Amino acid sequence: MIVRRFLLWARTANAEARASGAAALAGAYLHSGMSDEDRREAETALIALIDDPSPLVRRAIAEEVATSPRAPRALILNLIAEQSDVNALVLAHSPVLxxxxxxxxxxxxxxxxxxxxxxxxxxxxxxxxxxxxxxxxxxxxxxxxxxxxxxxxxxxxxxxxxxxxxxxxxxxxxxxxxxPAGLRQAIAGRMSDALASFVSGCGWLTPERSARLARESTERVAVALAAGGEDSDAPAIVECLRENGRLTPGLMLRSLLSVEPALAEAAFSSLSGLPLARVSAILRDRSGASLRGLYRKAGMPGSLLPAFAAAIAALNISGFERVSGTQGIDRAIMASVMSCCESLEGSEADSLNGLLRRLDAEAAREEARLMADAFADDAALALLVEADPSLLVELDEADLRSAA
CATH class of the missing domain: 1.25.10 (Leucine-rich Repeat Variant)
Incomplete structure (x- = not known):
């Protein structure tokens, strides 16, 4: 009877009053101890109120029932068919859906x-x-x-x-x-392309120069992702690179020169069809007996074979594990490769040596940046100690605790 009187009252009440009353009715349905008959009537009334000409009423009901698991399913389904500001409340929260x-x-x-x-x-x-x-x-x-x-x-x-x-x-x-690692690599490539397009569009660099910088940035990210992820990440990154046309011999060489062979190994495996474990064993064979066959089976350009052979030989001497705290291209391995390739002749050899010089310049710049940061840190520390000599004692004690 109370619900029926409410519906009669709602015929003449203004929109704000109807919205307030509808919210109260919904709250009573959810939280009060109504009889079964009153609950059925209340549910029917709430569904009927969805046809109210004022959106305030529908929103008031939605705000009241959106988060409740006791809300009538029929009411919830009708509310998500309403206008956006009403249905979004229910879609975002209702456990009934x-x-x-x-x-x-x-x-x-x-x-x-x-x-x-x-x-x-x-x-x-x-x-x-x-x-x-x-x-x-x-x-x-x-x-x-x-x-x-x-x-x-x-x-x-x-x-x-x-x-x-x-x-x-x-x-x-x-x-x-x-x-996924492959998707992370694809996003990195897209970001590099977008940046290159922006830079060349502004006229800051030529399209060719910006494209090269974008490619080099993408290669550095690919090598780092393959080295720093799970065992399954490198093959996934390689497949992504192949699909996007970004898996190049230069990238594979960069992987070896950076003492991060995971990407190069996965690439050789993918290109040659050989198991990853077999590729890893071939690269770590100091005699290099099977390297030429692997290289040819992977369809790699013959002009780059001397550089790959020199890089792998250097890795077998220094070790395939990177020294902790270092990053980027290893300049010692880079020097060994350049020494082996500088006597080569021909246009293809010129292109190879040009690539090696660019990689060496990149490595020198990274080395200089790290060294400059270290010098600046030392200078800052010296100024602090000069201002407060007691800091030197504290630093020595900290070093001793760290060593212990």
Whole structure:
């Protein structure tokens, strides 16, 4: 009877009063001890109020029931069919909605609805996959930033495939810990290309120069990712590079010169069809007996064989493990390779030596930068000690504790 009187009152009340009354009725349904008959009438009344001419009423009901597991399913389904500011409240929070409901809502919803779904905590895999396939850029950005969403690798790849031109999306994807190594490499390549295009478009560098810098940046990232990830990362990165036409002999040589052979090994394995363990054994064979056969089977250019042979020979002497704390191209190995190749003649040899000189210049610049940073740190420390000599005692004690 109370519900019936409420509906009679609602016929003449103003919009604000109806919205307040609808919220009170929804709250009573969820939290008070109504009889079964009154609950049925209240549910019917709430569903009927969705047809109220004022959006204030629908929003008031949505705000009251959005987070409740006791909300009537029929009411929730009707609310998600309403305008965006109403359905987004329910889509973002309602525990009543099933995976199928959310997938369907993602397919037919606008940007606000899709973003609301993308922000749901612990978003199921099926819903995340649906959004990755049909979501707008705004929804994809929200999905990428949802750390609790259960995202399969193929969905992350699909998001990048559809909206990889968005810098914000690339940044959000790179911030995820579950991003596949191959996809991380693809994003790094896209970012390098975008930067090169911007720089050349501004007239700061020629297109050729900016393209070379972008390629070198992408190569450094690829070597670092392959070396610093799991055992399965290097093959995935290599496949990504092959698909995008970025797996070059120069990149493989850089991997060896940087004493980070994971990428070069995975590349030789992929190109030759030999198992990774077999490739690793060939590269670590000091006699070099099988290297030429591996090189030829991988379809590598003959002009670069002397450089590869010299780099691998140097690695077998110095070791394939990088010294802790170092990074970039190893200048000792670089010098050994340049010494072996400087006597070569012909146009192909000129191109090879040009490549080696560029890599050596890059290594020298990185070495100088690190040394300059170290000098600056020493100078800053000296000034601090000069200002407060007691710091020297504290530093000595800290060194002794560290050594112990």
């Amino acid at each position: 099933t995976e199928a409901d959310l997938v369907d809502a993602a397919a037919v919803g606008d940007a606000l609805a899709q973003r609301a779904i993308a922000q749901r905590p612990c978003l199921p895999t099926s819903v995340a996959a649906a959004l990755a396939e049909v979501g707008c850029e705004e929804a994809l950005l929200a999905l990428a930033g949802n750390r609790s969403a259960w995202m399969p690798s193929f969905s992350l790849e699909r998001m990048f495939e559809r909206a990889g031109g968005s810098g914000a999306l690339r940044e959000a994807l790179l911030a995820r810990n579950d991003l």
